[in-house]
Amino acid sequence: MKPGALIDSILTQLNQILLGKDYQIRLCLTCVLARGHLLIEDIPGVGKTTLAHGLAQTLGLSFQRIQFTSDLLPADVLGMSIFERDTGQFRLQRGPIFSQLVLADEINRASPKAQSALLEAMEEHQVTLDGQTMQLPEPFCVIATQNPQDQVGTFPLPESQLDRFLMRVELGYPTPGEERELLCGMDRRDLMATFSNKISAEDLITLQTKVQEIHVAGALLDYVQALIARSRQVNHGLSPRAAIGLVRAARAYALIEGRDAVMPEHVQAVLASVADHRLHPDKNGLTAARLIETVPIP
Amino acid sequence: MKLNSVGFEQIKWISLALVLALLPHVTDLPGWVLLIVGGTLSTRLYLSVRGLPPPPTVIRTLLAVFAMSLLFITYRTFNGLHAGSALLCLVAGFKVLESRQQRDLAVITLIIYFLSLAALLANASFWLFAYLISVCVFTCATLLRSTTTYSPRWPKTLRYVGRVFLQALPLTLCLWLLFPRFAGPLWQMTAEDHHALTGLSDKMSPGDISELTQSEEVAFRVHFFAGTPAPAQRYWRGPVLSDFDGRTWSQSIPTHKLVAFQPRGTPYQYKISVEPHPHQWIYTLDWPARWNLSEAFLTNDYVLMQNESVSVPLNVLVTSYSSVPPSIADSVMLQRDLRLPFNQNPRTALFAQRLRLSAGTDLAYVRAVLNQFTREKFFYTLNPPKLDQNSVDEFLFSTKRGFCGHYASAFAVLMRAAGIPARVVTGYQGGVYNRFADYWMIKQSDAHAWTEIWLAGTGWQRVDPTSFIAPERIEHVIVDRLTEFSFVSRWNHPLSWFADTRLRFDALKQFWRNQILNFNQQSQNKLLEFFLIREPDTQKLVWLLSAGLALSLGWLTWTIGGELHVRRAPLIRAYQQLCAKFATIGISRRTHEGAEDYAQRIADLRPDLAALATTLFRDYNKLRYGYRSGGGGGSASSDRSYSLLVTQFIKTVRALEIR
Structure with a gap:
């Protein structure tokens, strides 16, 4: 199948579980296609977990869910050596991180120690247990969900950890019409059971390579650099890592939009989810939306 | 840390630029200004290397108030060149001390430009100008490097700054050529400035001129329009000294204007470019007859004078003649030129009277004296023994060593003692020819002194006793100090290239002085007349x-x-045109709005235009962002087809009409 048709079928299926969230779903898919890790931030109950689940199902990836709690230990994420009485030897028990799509639910509930265990694995795509280094499967993607910071019992992720997530997506409440449809319809879990794998893990890798082939013109990079430069006029501007991520995400978004080159619109579409969690709008008042408004397209 | 704040790196470079700009001012500034500026720079550098902010406002304000009061105490004013320059230096120093943002760097840059300008007001030499231009280039590059988020490499920055300066050139030329000029000099020299100038003075004591011969400074330059006098005729007349106190010759005051005279002999027309000197005379070739300076006049000693001292470089066209007719000398002047101090140099007086008696006529007496100079062992030297009050006696009868000043002085005294009116003329003799720009360069080292005597029937006549002692001093064309001592032809001298380079530089200096600095109202009018205005x-x-x-x-x-918008300009212009056309229906593109988003908005508001807008704006996006040149399938043929597509797009946009 052509990439366009593949992507369309993925989007169609995902739109069935999360109603009226086409843009957010596109962003989530963008993140996966750009080989990034995704942070979904919203209040409980708007469908974060459902979305992650649906993504795994649709993309045909092996899936594990880790519920982060305050007493979670790094070993609970990465795995550990277990002594087997039968053989009299230690056996390495791989943790839930060893799957293609890992859902780290409510990541800001866990202690920083457990958080960093996950985040290191995300960055390196490998885990070292008892001196033994093991590669994580490919494709590998972490979708973390997070409750807003002001909720009780949370350890907010530090800036350096936030930077590891390519994109952060907020889902938001459904519109009244969509909510009505949701209330009338089938239970989402039952619905999900009817879902099939639209693509295989291999297809996903193919799509991810396709992202790299999307053309980025010099004129577009001018625009990206102008955005980055503008963000640096305040405290905590966008880092080079963020800039690279922005271009990568824009490429993936262009692929989803069925284009062979990135347009400024694609950059604008992904900018909020790439930049907002890095810009600290609450500290310096510069949001991605404001950034877009103040930088003319050259 | 804020990203537009400045750190050690930026402060280091801007401080360096400031120091470079301050260098030309160092000699004029009081020491404490330098101390304060040095202190502020090093304090700020130290703080920035530690990552600390500037000192608090209170301390800075107190320091500034202190420095300003000190400045006022020193100069009693904030106005004027010196006080103004010192003020600018202090301001620059304090600005560096308080700089924390890129904006501050821009301010310092501006101050540096002003400092450079102030340095040029004090001294307009070509080399200083060249130096200050390079300081400005460097400062501009520093500013550019400090304010861009990525630090570009020096060569790239300098290329860019070079382009900026070239772009400024038409504006500069326009202002320089066409800005109305004032008739007088913009900046008068102060007495202090005069002090530093070297040159002949209105007095001559034994030993004076030998100091000048050490100076390689140019006194004036001369361009002959037709015919150059022989070396032995090139006497450049300066002050005429008639009063003698036994040791020092000085100019007598007042000097009367000369009545018009009928010149004789060969005329020489030339342009003389005098460097500033602290006196009123203008050097001319013997004997000046006409000149183009209205305020200048000729004294009865044939010295060209103006009412004020030559404080700015001066260009004068003069015509001189090789001889003057015997003038009817006025008796007052002749009396003056016979005066000798009472009871001084008695041996000389006795010797003169005896020789005059034996010679019979005045003319024979002159010859006898000159013969005496050649016959006896007189030496020409620039390092003669020191002489006391009866200088002429000592010189003539014991030391017998001296240079032009000694001989001229002794000869004049001998003449006066025998009743022949005589006076000492100081000026310059000789000169170096600059073949690169066709002019003669007369340096301070060419300073000379000779005598004039008055004989009934012939009038005033020049006698140069030095030429009898050291004829080579007069007749040789001294090409350059360097070659003078070696007695080899300059063409095979190993250092001749060096001499050549110096001449070339001097030619450049002369051009700078005549064409650039002396560009005045007159030259401006000439220029306009050239353009038929x-x-x-x-x-x-x-x-x-x-x-x-x-x-x-x-x-x-x-x-x-x-x-x-380089190169893709046609496409971008077409796009702007397209947006402008859609703007006529009341939907204008926001600057940050992407083409397709804009098309979508148009489509929402005007469904009838939806298809058209979507296609056009999508096409533009494809052309602008979707085209791969070079790598990724870009070949000559695809470049061509791309150009065709762009042309087509432009045509479509031009033809488009939106209602």
């Missing part, structure tokens, strides 16, 4: 200036505007 006046000048400014500023806007 009749009767140029200030009003016409202002009109021309405005037109020139508009043109050069327009050109500047056009070039800079062109730089913003």
